[in-house]
Amino acid sequence: MTKKDFFRIVIKIFGLYALLLSVLTYLPSSLSFILPDIGATEILLIAGILVLILLLYVFLIRKTDMIINLLQLDKGYDDDTIVLGNFDSLKIVKFALIIIGGMMLLDYVPDFLRYSFLAFKSEVSANGLDEFERMSYGSSIDYFNWALSGVNIVIGYLMLSNYSKIGKWLTRDDKTLGNNA
The missing domain is CATH 1.10.287 (Helix Hairpins)
Known part of the structure; x- marks a missing residue:
């Protein structure tokens, strides 16, 4: 496994975990505060936040190579591979x-x-x-x-x-x- 593959896995797992956490925890708890006084502004706010969350996590999941290159996560290591040893x-x-x-x-x-x-x-x-x-x-x-x-x-x-x-x-x-x- 190369360093780039490792960082791809980590970023994608973080993206999926954060997406699930946002959609299943933070969004419902935020909706409970907004729902008593719901109007057009609140609906637009909810839709905007939902679209922003989805775009952020789609970026994390789909554009991992761009994130790795931008942050230079795979640079500066002596060896390009990760040896897992006898991890079965x-x-x-x-x-x-x-x-x-x-x-x-x-x-x-x-x-x-x-x-x-x-x-x-x-x-x-x-x-x-x-x-x-x-x-x-x-x-x-x-x-x-x-x-x-x-x-x-x-x-x-x-x-x-x-x-x-x-x-x-x-x-x-x-x-x-x-x-x-």
Whole structure:
């Protein structure tokens, strides 16, 4: 694998990840603020932002060589190739499981702590949450998202602690599947 191929893969993965994150997370949360007072200006704003997001990520996914050449990412290295050594499919899957499990923990621990704080504050406080806290954290305790973040933390921890077993299970031979079927 050459350095240019490596940077192509990294930029495309980042583009796809950022596109999914934008369309599935940031756009719906932004729409929830705009929808109560929707008008022609808001519709044009939503359409413009959506087009801008799509153009940015199409540029990241389709024009990776131009980005690599513009930023000179493949220049200045002693060797043009990347030697992965003895990285087989099992080691790559294990590495991906560690990354995914770590990302799940990093994504959901802050949400879980926030929902825990709100539940604790609501139970301890005689008046519940004050006006500033309602504006900052939300008006009520969201038990669904609190439980969802807790489940994702558990799944992320299990992925990190059992990545070897999960990796072996994911890369098992098709011969063993034929015997069980």
